[in-house]
Amino acid sequence: MEQCIANLKAALSDTAKLDSATRTKPLVTEGMLTEEQAQVLAMRYDLQYSFEEIAEALQLDDAKVKSLFVQAHTVIKKGKQSA
Secondary structure (H helix, E strand, C coil), rough: CCCCHHHHHHEEEEEEEEHHHHCCCCCCCCCCCCCHHHHHHHHHHHHHHHHHCCCHHHHHCHHHHHHHHHHHHHHHHHHHHHC
C-alpha cells in the first residue's frame, strides 16, 4: 500500500508524466467512416455521452446508434492493425 501511494505521488509530482498520461491521440478517421459513424464516435469518446443521449441528440434509434458505434469501432480497429 505504501509503495502504491509513493508511486502515485511520484507520478502526480512529475507533470510531464501526468500530461502524457492524460493526453489522448486524436483518431484519424477522415475517409474511413461515414458522417454518422464519426458523429457517434465523437459524441461517445469526446463528449462522454451515453448511447441513449447520442440517440436523442441525433434523433436516431438506440439500436441504430449502437450499430453505428460497432461499425465505426471495427473500421478504426482494422485501420490500426494495418498501420
